[in-house]
Amino acid sequence: MARNYAASAARVLVRLRTGGLSTLNRREERIVFVVGSPRSGTTFFAAAIGSLPGFVDLTEVTPLKAAIPELSHLRPGDAAPRIRAILERVRLLALACGLRGVEQTPETAYALEAALTAYPEGRALHIVRDGRDVVCSLLELGWLSATRRDADDAGLSYGAAARFWVEPGREQEFATVSDARRAAWAWRRYVSAARSVESDRVFELRYEELVADPDGTAERVAAFLGVSDVAALAAALRRAHGRSIGRYRSDLTPEQLADVEHEAGAVLRELGYPAA
Numbered sequence: 001m002a003r004n005y006a007a008s009a010a011r012v013l014v015r016l017r018t019g020g021l022s023t024l025n026r027r028e029e030r031i032v033f034v035v036g037s038p039r040s041g042t043t044f045f046a047a048a049i050g051s052l053p054g055f056v057d058l059t060e061v062t063p064l065k066a067a068i069p070e071l072s073h074l075r076p077g078d079a080a081p082r083i084r085a086i087l088e089r090v091r092l093l094a095l096a097c098g099l100r101g102v103e104q105t106p107e108t109a110y111a112l113e114a115a116l117t118a119y120p121e122g123r124a125l126h127i128v129r130d131g132r133d134v135v136c137s138l139l140e141l142g143w144l145s146a147t148r149r150d151a152d153d154a155g156l157s158y159g160a161a162a163r164f165w166v167e168p169g170r171e172q173e174f175a176t177v178s179d180a181r182r183a184a185w186a187w188r189r190y191v192s193a194a195r196s197v198e199s200d201r202v203f204e205l206r207y208e209e210l211v212a213d214p215d216g217t218a219e220r221v222a223a224f225l226g227v228s229d230v231a232a233l234a235a236a237l238r239r240a241h242g243r244s245i246g247r248y249r250s251d252l253t254p255e256q257l258a259d260v261e262h263e264a265g266a267v268l269r270e271l272g273y274p275a276a
Helices: 002-019 021-025 042-050 062-071 076-094 104-119 131-141 171-174 178-196 207-212 214-227 228-238 253-272
Strands: 032-035 055-059 100-103 124-129 202-207
Touching: 002 076, 032 042, 032 104, 042 055, 042 100, 042 124, 042 228, 055 076, 062 076, 062 104, 076 100, 076 104, 104 171, 104 178, 124 131, 124 178, 124 207, 131 178, 178 202, 202 207, 202 214, 207 214, 207 228, 214 228
Parallel strands: 032 100, 032 124, 055 100, 124 202
Antiparallel strands: none
């Protein structure tokens, strides 16, 4: 957790050198939440926004990530004060209260309505990427592999054990299916959680569109967030690469593709992703 504060504070000091000490004397309420399935481009996109004048990338806020399994089961009005308390403590210790914090914990998707309740002036960006490419990346990292026995920095377990987001009654099934199906399961649940929040304060964009048209994406996102420096955002987004787009065609076996289709095919079609 100390690494979160130190890294954020270092970025804030850069902002202070260019923006003056006045940012320390006010509280910025327009927090930006970047959500989406892990391996969908959330880290890249949050860093791009966080690099803009007046913003700071808070990275994944470990205390919030650790609290999400509990907060996700609370009513938004009950979870909101706790989310705010966690983020305000992080922002205070990182000297970031006067900047627009960019919170990029993927699990925030499961408490997104509460997060927006905590910050009525806040906005959320939901990054969607082809679930089959996400499965490739998750398999490569092994986070959902039956052979993993460790945990992440928030104490959330890797491996085949059922997560908090697995539907009640399906926990044993989750632990016994293939790694590819578990990865597709994760993608489906994260995407569905973020998309369940119907609000004009949530903006959905595709990773594939970001790569194909960074300038157009920058214009749309800048308008949504009220950012004036569109050129700076466009420059940051142009660093995205498309080398991993469509990798599932070569990386997944027919059996793995069948598992992905079985678990997440309906959502893939709903989002308009073409058949393999």
